[in-house]
Structures are given as structure tokens and as C-alpha cells.
Amino acid sequence: MNDGRRLYWDEQKCIRCGLCVGICPFDALTLEDGKIVIDHDKCTLCTLCVKGCPVAALMIRPQLEEIARERGVALEA
Amino acid sequence: MRRDWDVVVVGGGPGGLWFAKNAAEKGLKVLVLERKKEIGTPVQCAEGFGKEGLKELGIEPDVRWSGWEVHGAKVYAPNGKYVEVKGEGYVIERKIFEKELAKMATRAGATVLAFHEVYDIIKEDGKVSGVKARFIGEDKEFRANIVVAADGFESKIARKAGLKTFQQAYHADSGFEYQMVGIDIDADNIHLFFGTEIAPRGYVWIFPTDKDAANVGIGIDAREEKTAKWYLDKWIEEHKDEYGFEDASIIEVRGGGIPVGGLLKDMVTDGLMVVGDAAHQVHPLHGGGMFLAMEAGAIAAEVAAIAHEKEDFSKDTLSLYNKLWWERRGNQLQRLVKIRQMFEKLTDDDFNFLAEILTPEDILAISEGHWEAMKTIAKKVVKHPRLAALFAKMLT
Numbered sequence: 001m002n003d004g005r006r007l008y009w010d011e012q013k014c015i016r017c018g019l020c021v022g023i024c025p026f027d028a029l030t031l032e033d034g035k036i037v038i039d040h041d042k043c044t045l046c047t048l049c050v051k052g053c054p055v056a057a058l059m060i061r062p063q064l065e066e067i068a069r070e071r072g073v074a075l076e077a
Numbered sequence: 078m079r080r081d082w083d084v085v086v087v088g089g090g091p092g093g094l095w096f097a098k099n100a101a102e103k104g105l106k107v108l109v110l111e112r113k114k115e116i117g118t119p120v121q122c123a124e125g126f127g128k129e130g131l132k133e134l135g136i137e138p139d140v141r142w143s144g145w146e147v148h149g150a151k152v153y154a155p156n157g158k159y160v161e162v163k164g165e166g167y168v169i170e171r172k173i174f175e176k177e178l179a180k181m182a183t184r185a186g187a188t189v190l191a192f193h194e195v196y197d198i199i200k201e202d203g204k205v206s207g208v209k210a211r212f213i214g215e216d217k218e219f220r221a222n223i224v225v226a227a228d229g230f231e232s233k234i235a236r237k238a239g240l241k242t243f244q245q246a247y248h249a250d251s252g253f254e255y256q257m258v259g260i261d262i263d264a265d266n267i268h269l270f271f272g273t274e275i276a277p278r279g280y281v282w283i284f285p286t287d288k289d290a291a292n293v294g295i296g297i298d299a300r301e302e303k304t305a306k307w308y309l310d311k312w313i314e315e316h317k318d319e320y321g322f323e324d325a326s327i328i329e330v331r332g333g334g335i336p337v338g339g340l341l342k343d344m345v346t347d348g349l350m351v352v353g354d355a356a357h358q359v360h361p362l363h364g365g366g367m368f369l370a371m372e373a374g375a376i377a378a379e380v381a382a383i384a385h386e387k388e389d390f391s392k393d394t395l396s397l398y399n400k401l402w403w404e405r406r407g408n409q410l411q412r413l414v415k416i417r418q419m420f421e422k423l424t425d426d427d428f429n430f431l432a433e434i435l436t437p438e439d440i441l442a443i444s445e446g447h448w449e450a451m452k453t454i455a456k457k458v459v460k461h462p463r464l465a466a467l468f469a470k471m472l473t
Binding site for chain 2: 015016017018019021022023024025027030031032033048051052053054055056
């Protein structure tokens with residue numbers, strides 16, 4: 001999917017329960033070494049994992065914002 | 078260390094370990110690989126285990142894990158009216174229980190290895206013939222005639238083998254739980270709170286673990302916009318005076334997916350069987366899965382022994398597991414899925430009405446999926462047009 005949005009995983013909130021992995025119909029998520037790994041090529045932004053997560057650790061965000069966060073760059077409002 | 082295995086089990090939970098114990102007792106060489114560093118952790122469970130279930134599995138309760146004894150369940154309608162159902166059971170210490178299961182499996186001749194993360198299956202001539210695992214930076218291959226996928230809700234292994242085991246969102250519940258201490262509860266019973274505002278499609282539970290401690294949790298429809306945590310926190314806030322939640326300690330936080338439906342007609346392929354949460358073998362009404370996973374593990378072990386005897390690990394031979402499990406348990410769980418689908422249409426008024434007319438025996442019969450009893454209950458609601466229609470639809 002390339003509409004400028006991506007699935008984003010919040011490592012701080014996540015309780016590593018694996019619900020998102022089991023519920024994803026597209027096998028886009030895996031839990032490896034205690035981290036949720038997202039295959040963005042497989043993710044269709046269907047939001048099943050976003051809704052299912054017991055603690056709201058997954059969300060759909062604009063891609064730009066995520067990249068900025070990953071790189072620690074502040075975006076102008 | 079032996080290199081060749083009759084069976085490699087992926088996942089050292091109750092289902093995988095009970096399979097291992099049973100298969101090892103039949104003389105098979107069994108290896109269990111568990112991803113976590115510690116068997117039994119993290120707990121993702123309310124930890125209730127009925128005495129009947131333990132007896133059926135032939136397990137003697139042991140003070141090391143039996144935890145706290147309860148004598149019944151209080152089932153609450155949204156208006157607070159409850160029906161008390163008698164029933165003996167334990168709220169167990171699952172971390173210790175699973176370690177004991179690992180000991181039992183080992184003493185029967187199986188090997189259990191923690192912190193072995195299986196990341197792929199090995200296929201030869203279209204048939205599953207082993208797994209690849211990582212252990213502290215080391216890649217390992219384990220060959221076996223049969224792979225048992227007991228890898229829980231994620232169910233990655235069966236999917237890699239081509240089985241469609243992903244959990245349909247419609248049949249998934251999202252669960253969240255606190256283990257609390259310093260609360261004021263009736264610790265002789267487990268408590269289940271129903272209501273559309275309380276827990277959409279599910280319920281809030283209090284499972285006592287001591288006179289002043291309990292697993293306080295919730296399961297809701299995974300498709301809900303708000304999180305399981307949001308609903309549980311709201312309920313705890315609203316009941317803080319009643320149960321003394323205000324200054325209570327939270328000594329553990331737990332969560333996870335609960336497969337409350339989507340039973341698999343086909344749980345095998347060439348060289349592979351699926352057991353437990355990975356096969357959605359969970360009670361569709363209350364979400365309990367330990368007993369069902371262990372029962373299925375024992376059935377799968379019987380079939381593994383037959384396949385071993387015949388030296389035939391094809392889908393054809395292994396599909397005896399499908400047949401035996403569906404006869405023993407699947408058909409009952411399928412009826413319970415139908416009951417669940419009726420229950421998820423109930424309004425708070427419907428719940429309140431049912432709490433007035435249902436007897437403890439009725440509730441027990443519902444939880445066991447007794448179809449004849451459902452017909453009797455349907456007669457009790459005939460003057461309530463909405464419920465009468467819902468029951469009629471379910472029973473056709």
C-alpha cells in the first residue's frame with residue numbers, strides 16, 4: 001500500500017501478546033525477539049490489528065511522521 | 078543429544094506439553110521447542126481450571142500450582158442481579174503448572190527446550206519434515222516425521238505449512254487482565270459480569286487467587302474501536318468502592334488474543350498437526366482453552382502413535398485426528414459458537430431478563446452447549462418476543 005500512510009508499532013505500549021500477529025489475514029506481522037516486525041509490502045492497512053490490540057500499540061499514521069520519528073527529526077507543524 | 082525425532086512440537090504451552098507427555102508414553106521420541114526463555118510465561122489467561130477437567134486428564138492437584146480453590150461462579154447481569162452456579166475448581170498458578178507439565182513430559186521421555194524460536198518449517202517433497210529454530214544466535218535444524226504446531230494464537234507454523242489458520246477477526250476476542258492484590262472480594266467464587274457497555278460480546282471477570290487477590294480481566298470483540306484495556310479500566314473505576322480497587326496493587330499485567338470460534342474442519346496436512354489455540358480450540362462462550370488444548374494434545378498423540386506404527390505420516394493418516402477431535406469435542410464447540418452468536422445480539426435488557434428466569438442448571442447447560450436444554454430455555458422466553466425470536470433462529 002502506498003497512500004502515504006503506514007502501520008506503526010509503539011514499542012513502549014506493546015505487551016508482546018501476539019494478538020496482531022494471529023489476526024492479520026495477510027501474514028504481514030511477526031513477533032521476533034520481542035519485537036513486532038511489520039512487512040509493509042504485505043500490510044493492506046485493514047486495521048484489524050489496530051482494533052484488536054488490547055492496549056492500542058498499533059496505529060495507522062502518515063508515513064512522513066513515522067520516518068521523522070525513526071530518525072529523530074522534528075517536523076515543522 | 079539425539080538428532081532425529083519422531084515428533085517436533087512447536088510451542089511449550091499446555092497443548093504442546095500434554096501432547097509430548099502422551100506421545101512419549103507411547104514410545105515416541107518427542108522434542109518440544111518453546112520460544113520464550115521460561116516455560117509458563119508470560120501468562121495470558123484467567124487461570125481457571127475445573128476439578129472435573131483435571132480428573133479427566135488424570136492430573137492430581139498439587140499444592141505447588143493448585144493456587145486458590147473456588148466453589149462456584151456468580152454470573153451477573155448488567156443491573157447487578159446474579160445467578161450463582163456451583164462448581165469446584167482452582168485458579169491455578171499457571172507458570173508453575175506449565176513447568177510441572179514440562180517435567181511430566183520429560184519424565185515420560187520427551188525433551189523440552191526453552192528459548193528456541195522456530196522461524197520456519199522444513200519441507201521436502203511437499204511434506205513437512207522439520208523446523209528451523211534460533212537459539213542465542215545459533216541456527217538449528219530439527220528433522221522429524223511429524224511437526225505439531227502448538228504455537229498459540231499467532232499460529233504461524235500451520236500457516237507456513239499451508240493451512241488457513243489465521244484468526245478471523247469476527248471470531249477473535251481481545252483480552253486484557255491485571256493480577257490485583259489488596260482487594261475486597263467474595264473469594265469463594267469466580268465472578269462474571271455481562272453487559273453491552275461493560276464488555277461488548279464478552280465479559281469482565283474476577284478470578285480469585287487469594288482471599289484478597291484476583292485476576293481481574295476482560296475479553297471483548299476484537300473489532301471494537303476501543304481497547305480491551307479501556308473497557309476494563311472503565312469498569313474498575315466504576316466499581317472501585319465495591320471491590321476496593323482504589324489502592325490495590327497490580328502485580329502483573331497480561332493480554333492477548335482469544336480464538337472464540339472459527340473451528341478448523343481440517344487441522345492436518347502431510348507431516349503436520351495443529352493443537353490448541355493455534356487450532357482455535359477454545360470454549361466459545363467463556364474463552365477457556367487449557368483443558369481443551371490438553372485434551373486435543375492427547376488425541377493428537379494417539380494419532381501420532383498410529384502414524385508411527387504404520388510409518389505413514391501423510392495427511393490421510395493424520396486426518397484421523399480431525400475425525401476423533403470433532404467427534405469428541407468439535408461438534409459441541411460448534412454448537413457453543415451458535416449460542417455465542419445468539420448471545421452477542423443480546424441487549425442489556427435481555428441480559429437482565431435472563432438473569433430473572435435462568436436457573437443455575439440452565440446456565441450450566443448453556444455453558445455445556447446442551448441443545449435439548451436450549452430448547453427448554455427457549456420455552457421460558459416465549460413471552461419475550463425479542464428473545465423468543467433469537468432463540469428460534471439459533472435453534473433452526
